[in-house]
Amino acid sequence: MRLLKEPLLHFIALGGLLFAAHAALNPGGVRAGATPPAIHLTAADAEWLKQMWARQWRRPPTDEELRGLVADHLKEEVLSREARALELDVGDTVVRRRLAQKMTFLLDDTIRTAEPPEAELRALYETRPDLVRTPARVSFSQVFFRREQGDDRARTSLAALSNAAAHPEGHGDRLLLGDTFADQDEQALANLFGASFAQAVMALPADEGHGGGPSAAVTHR
Amino acid sequence: MLEFEYARSALKNGLKLEQELGTNPYKFGMVGSTDSHTGLATAEEDNFFGKISASEPSPERLTATFVANPATGKKIMDWEVSSAGYAAVWATENTRASLWDAMQRRETYATTGPRMLVRFFGGWDFVAQDANSRLPAQTGYTKGVPMGGELRAAPQGKSPTFLVAALKDPLGANLDRYQIVKGWLTRDGKLEEKVYDVAWADAERRRPGGDGKLPPVGDTVDVASATWTNTVGAPELATVWTDPDFDPAQPAFYYGRGIEIPTPRWTAYDAKRFGTQPLPSTVMTITERAYTSPIWYTP
Numbered sequence: 052m053r054l055l056k057e058p059l060l061h062f063i064a065l066g067g068l069l070f071a072a073h074a075a076l077n078p079g080g081v082r083a084g085a086t087p088p089a090i091h092l093t094a095a096d097a098e099w100l101k102q103m104w105a106r107q108w109r110r111p112p113t114d115e116e117l118r119g120l121v122a123d124h125l126k127e128e129v130l131s132r133e134a135r136a137l138e139l140d141v142g143d144t145v146v147r148r149r150l151a152q153k154m155t156f157l158l159d160d161t162i163r164t165a166e167p168p169e170a171e172l173r174a175l176y177e178t179r180p181d182l183v184r185t186p187a188r189v190s191f192s193q194v195f196f197r198r199e200q201g202d203d204r205a206r207t208s209l210a211a212l213s214n215a216a217a218h219p220e221g222h223g224d225r226l227l228l229g230d231t232f233a234d235q236d237e238q239a240l241a242n243l244f245g246a247s248f249a250q251a252v253m254a255l256p257a258d259e260g261h262g263g264g265p266s267a268a269v270t271h272r
Numbered sequence: 273m274l275e276f277e278y279a280r281s282a283l284k285n286g287l288k289l290e291q292e293l294g295t296n297p298y299k300f301g302m303v304g305s306t307d308s309h310t311g312l313a314t315a316e317e318d319n320f321f322g323k324i325s326a327s328e329p330s331p332e333r334l335t336a337t338f339v340a341n342p343a344t345g346k347k348i349m350d351w352e353v354s355s356a357g358y359a360a361v362w363a364t365e366n367t368r369a370s371l372w373d374a375m376q377r378r379e380t381y382a383t384t385g386p387r388m389l390v391r392f393f394g395g396w397d398f399v400a401q402d403a404n405s406r407l408p409a410q411t412g413y414t415k416g417v418p419m420g421g422e423l424r425a426a427p428q429g430k431s432p433t434f435l436v437a438a439l440k441d442p443l444g445a446n447l448d449r450y451q452i453v454k455g456w457l458t459r460d461g462k463l464e465e466k467v468y469d470v471a472w473a474d475a476e477r478r479r480p481g482g483d484g485k486l487p488p489v490g491d492t493v494d495v496a497s498a499t500w501t502n503t504v505g506a507p508e509l510a511t512v513w514t515d516p517d518f519d520p521a522q523p524a525f526y527y528g529r530g531i532e533i534p535t536p537r538w539t540a541y542d543a544k545r546f547g548t549q550p551l552p553s554t555v556m557t558i559t560e561r562a563y564t565s566p567i568w569y570t571p
Contacts, residue, residue, distance in 0.1 A: 095490040195406075223406050227389055227508065230407060243442070 092121060092130055100124060185237040187253060193230055194223035283566060284463040285453040287523045290341060291457070301378030301420045301565035302527070304357030304385075304568035313358075315385040317558065320355035320538035327353065334554070349555045351539050357384040360562070362418065378420025380486035381564040386441035390420040391510075392528035394567035396426070398433035403510040404534070408437050419528070420565035432569060436470060436514050437510035438530040438562070444506025445532045448473055448489040452513060456524035465504075467529075470513040473506035491534045495556045498540040505533040519556075520571055527566040550554070 054060065104112045112120060140146045176183055194212070196205040202215045208222040219230070228243055240249035275281050279302070280332020286298030287332035302410050306315050307323060322328045326533045327338065333350045340347040344553040358524040360381045374380060381390050390411055402411045412418060423432055449472035455465045469486050474479055478487050509530070537558040543550050550556065 220406075225404055225406060225408060225510065227391065227408065227437050227510070229409070245442070 090125065090132075092125060092128075096124065097121060184202045186238070188234045188236050189240075189253060189257075190235070191252065192219065192232070193226075194219050195226040195230070197224045273441050279563075280453065280455065280465065283525050283527075284457075284465060287455065287525065288455040288461070288463060291461075296568070299367050299378075299568065301375065301380045302382040302563045303359035303361075303375075303380050304382030304563075305359060306356045307354070307443050315355050315357055317355055317385065317536060317538045320541075322350075323353050325475045329542065329545075331548045334542045334546070334548040334550050348554040349351065349551070351551065352552050355385055355538050357382055358387065360387070360390070377475075378565040379418050381419060381562055383562040384530065384558075384560045386560045386562075386568065388444070388447070388512070388530055388532070388562050389437075389439040390528060390530050390562045390564055391437040392564040392567070393417065393435040394421065394423055394432055394526060395435070396423075396430045396433065396553045396570075398512045400512050403437065403512050406568075408435060408510060411435065415565060419567060423567060423569045425571065426518070426520040426569070431515045432526070433512055433514045434470070434526065434528075434567075435512050436528050438508070438528075440505075440507045445500060445535045446502045446507055447488065447509050448505050448531045448533050448559070450509045450511070451529045451531065452517065452526050453529055454517075454524060454526050456519075458521045458522060459519075466517070468513070469510040471509040472534070473509065473533075474506070489533050491557070493534050493536055493540075495536065495540050496544065498536040498544045500533070500535045521569060524569045525566040526569070528562075528564040530562040532560040 069077065097117070101111055104116070134140065142228060194205075194208055196202075196208070211217055212219060212222065223230070232240070237249045237253050240252055275285075279300075282298045286296040292298035303543070306313060308314060308321070309324045310321055310328075312321050313443075320329075322333065327333050327336070327350055336350040338348045338350045338353055360383060361371055361374045362379040363370040381392075383390075391412060393409075393412030393416040395412075397415050398411075402408060402415070407410055416433075416435065417423065426432070434452060436449050436450050436452070438447055449469050450472050452468045453465065454468065455463065457463055470487055471481070473489055478489070480486050490500045492503055494500070515526075534557045537556055539550055539554050540556045542548065543556070
């Protein structure tokens with residue numbers, strides 16, 4: 052009976068209870084955490100490393116190079132596992148961005164396989180023109196006249212060329228920029244001739260011969 | 273001229289090597305580039321962001337050292353570094369394949385920064401009127417070969433004729449002159465060169481002097497305010513030129529060189545913007561130019 056009142060016994064009993072409680076609350080416990088999971092490098096990994104190398108160097112790696120690749124790969128694996136265990140990937144901007152990028156690729160791939168229905172596309176076209184609009188493009192040929200010699204020659208040519216059968220050959224002065232422009236948008240024309248000329252050309256109705264507005268390139272002297 | 277350091281010298285040596293080897297290893301076209309290690313295309317003098325990030329615009333770069341080697345005592349100052357140039361390519365369309373093809377046939381030219389439009393055609397039958405036609409380039413392609421091309425076996429009694437034209441950079445400075453640089457191999461194996469002025473601005477008043485040199489076009493640069501005006505020079509030059517010293521037995525090359533009127537250099541813009549005093553020997557103005565790929569003549 053005196054034994055049951057021994058403080059040492061109580062101490063041992065309480066200790067035992069603590070350990071039991073810990074074991075119950077932590078399944079797996081210390082035993083399981085003591086042996087870290089093994090890292091397996093398989094033939095498939097080696098093959099992948101060889102291919103990555105060959106893509107860059109246009110030849111397979113030598114034995115020494117392959118040993119180096121495997122060693123590097125293993126080192127990387129160990130470090131990244133430890134890093135993850137320490138939660139170094141949490142809050143890292145670069146990791147976040149890369150994961151978001153991978154997710155975007157995944158979404159793009161899945162979206163590409165699904166063709167939206169015609170009605171839905173049409174609805175989008177009607178309601179969101181800002182998403183589908185591209186700059187207007189124009190094709191034209193021009194007959195260029197230097198202004199120093201007056202506008203009469205230009206007027207004569209315009210009259211002559213309004214006849215659909217007429218050919219622009221023999222009309223106009225030298226222009227090193229050429230006389231025919233295909234599929235140019237306003238910015239491209241502004242780069243060659245200046246903004247006001249580009250604007251004027253874009254505003255012309257299609258398919259008609261026109262007396263052109265003054266070219267900014269000419270007046271820029 | 274250091275024989276093995278310049279393009280013109282290489283072109284000349286190529287003519288000689290062709291005699292020895294049966295092929296000309298220096299038959300190259302010309303392109304320009306910036307050599308900027310900044311990832312930025314800043315070849316404009318008023319927007320020069322330096323060749324390296326250490327030389328980005330700052331009050332210090334006008335007087336700083338770019339690189340110095342204490343062992344040899346050789347030193348390059350930041351002000352000596354150039355904003356450099358661009359490659360211009362005559363391609364039929366703005367696609368990768370077309371650009372590549374144009375570079376392969378050497379239909380390219382180099383500029384030191386501005387975007388001049390330069391044409392250079394060689395043939396046996398160009399006449400003066402060809403330079404005034406609506407589309408000189410069309411005549412150029414029909415009657416001759418473009419820059420980078422080759423002429424062979426001169427027809428009896430004919431000298432090569434060249435149809436040349438240049439249009440200034442729309443936002444840039446007027447042109448001073450168009451020159452053709454000729455290099456040839458004489459019968460006794462000597463390499464010679466000559467620069468011909470073939471078209472120039474203000475031709476009514478400017479004529480070659482007794483020494484054969486053209487008077488300068490004029491200088492409108494105001495270094496302090498880093499400005500210039502297009503009150504001298506011409507926006508466009510075009511002409512047909514015949515080689516007056518042609519010998520059909522001598523291999524030769526010809527390339528075009530278009531030169532602008534003087535303009536402020538990036539050093540002038542820096543001095544004005546940062547208020548830095550430049551070092552005494554700093555060059556403050558520049559004459560920008562374009563070089564076409566050569567046309568080779570082989571007997």
